[in-house]
Amino acid sequence: VIAVSCPSCGGGLQGTQGRTLVVCPFCGVEVKLSLTPIETMQRMLEKRAALDPKMKVLMERYAEHLGASRKQEALVYYEAFTYLVCSLSYDVEDLVELEPMVTPLMRDAARQIGAAYIAPVDRGERVTFASVEALVA
Numbered sequence: 001v002i003a004v005s006c007p008s009c010g011g012g013l014q015g016t017q018g019r020t021l022v023v024c025p026f027c028g029v030e031v032k033l034s035l036t037p038i039e040t041m042q043r044m045l046e047k048r049a050a051l052d053p054k055m056k057v058l059m060e061r062y063a064e065h066l067g068a069s070r071k072q073e074a075l076v077y078y079e080a081f082t083y084l085v086c087s088l089s090y091d092v093e094d095l096v097e098l099e100p101m102v103t104p105l106m107r108d109a110a111r112q113i114g115a116a117y118i119a120p121v122d123r124g125e126r127v128t129f130a131s132v133e134a135l136v137a
């Protein structure tokens, strides 16, 4: 637990491990907690360790679908994988925030396997931690 005070109202904030953004319960301001470089490294390793098994499942399912020439289905798994990779570097409330970053990467990946990529927004869907969780379940 990281204890800091809100730069806006001075109220006491408690950051829980694994989050660098907290909303001040007193004034509602969003506060970015600054971590020391070693805390950042520890945090990154923890995040990676939690994501590794999921990324492995996504990769296996991608390969299965691709092997069976189900390119669109394969891309769903590659997409989830890419969202998780990007979430390692950027702190987001949910994966959907990474869409502008992931979409160009997905277009390239789709091109490589000779498929067209339809972004979640154009499919009427959203990629979230919950939707990725459902894919690896």
Ligand SMILES: [Zn+2]
Pocket (backbone or CB within 6 Å): 006, 007, 008, 009, 010, 011, 024, 025, 026, 027, 028, 029
């Ligand atoms: Zn405050």
